[in-house]
Amino acid sequence: MIDLPQKIVCVGLNYRDHAEEQGGVDLPEKPLLFAKWPNTLIASGEPIRIPSICTKPDWEAELGVVIGRRASRVSQDDALDFVRGYVVANDVSGRDIQFSDGQWVRGKSLDTFLPVGDLVPASEVPDPQSLPIRAILNGETMQDSNTSNQIFGVAEVISFVSQAITLEPGDLIITGTPAGVGAFRKPPIWLQPGDEITIEVDGVGSITNPVVAGD
Numbered sequence: 001m002i003d004l005p006q007k008i009v010c011v012g013l014n015y016r017d018h019a020e021e022q023g024g025v026d027l028p029e030k031p032l033l034f035a036k037w038p039n040t041l042i043a044s045g046e047p048i049r050i051p052s053i054c055t056k057p058d059w060e061a062e063l064g065v066v067i068g069r070r071a072s073r074v075s076q077d078d079a080l081d082f083v084r085g086y087v088v089a090n091d092v093s094g095r096d097i098q099f100s101d102g103q104w105v106r107g108k109s110l111d112t113f114l115p116v117g118d119l120v121p122a123s124e125v126p127d128p129q130s131l132p133i134r135a136i137l138n139g140e141t142m143q144d145s146n147t148s149n150q151i152f153g154v155a156e157v158i159s160f161v162s163q164a165i166t167l168e169p170g171d172l173i174i175t176g177t178p179a180g181v182g183a184f185r186k187p188p189i190w191l192q193p194g195d196e197i198t199i200e201v202d203g204v205g206s207i208t209n210p211v212v213a214g215d
Contacts, residue, residue, distance in 0.1 A: 005066075005172040007165070008036040008037065008173075009171065011176040014032075017149055018176070018178050020179065033161065036091070036108050040108075041114050044206075046209060047112065053097070057113075058181050059090055059142070059181060063088070064088065064173065076159040080128075082162075084122060085125075086119070088200065088207050095107065130148055131202055132200075136200070137196075196208060
């Protein structure tokens with residue numbers, strides 16, 4: 001797994017198909033940022049622990065970007081030069097907490113709610129905007145999309161964040177999720193103890209995590 005980042009910056013509503021599954025909500029005019037905390041990080045194979053305060057835990061397949069050198073006010077054209085590498089990520093979300101709070105940090109930052117994979121060097125991912133991405137729950141494919149469907153690509157997100165927030169080496173950006181999350185299925189599907197959730201990003205790898213009841 002990656003080293004502990006100073007910052008975890010997340011992008012909400014960053015896939016066109018994910019916006020469509022929410023009833024055609026308006027696409028954002030700029031990246032919608034929120035944070036997760038490092039207590040969320042676990043490696044592939046470690047359990048996602050669902051605490052009793054969370055009744056609607058959901059999965060989100062995401063491409064993660066690890067920053068390689070300090071980035072402040074970088075241009076979109078130069079932004080990929082600041083990438084150390086890429087990881088597979090699962091932005092596990094406590095939807096009941098997320099939606100009732102009115103902001104997302106608590107529902108997104110429960111312990112173990114960000115499984116990530118091993119770092120793949122940027123040199124091995126020449127185009128982060130052409131990567132198939134999937135979530136597989138208990139052997140059934142739930143999300144199946146491509147990073148080409150992102151509204152704001154990796155370079156644009158890095159540049160946008162860096163205009164306001166200096167990114168340091170090791171910082172992690174997770175770049176949004178496509179359609180197929182549990183919250184917008186009919187009926188909704190939530191992660192349950194005993195489940196196994198796999199996230200795959202072609203060219204970057206895969207992670208698999210069991211789901212267990214927390215304290």
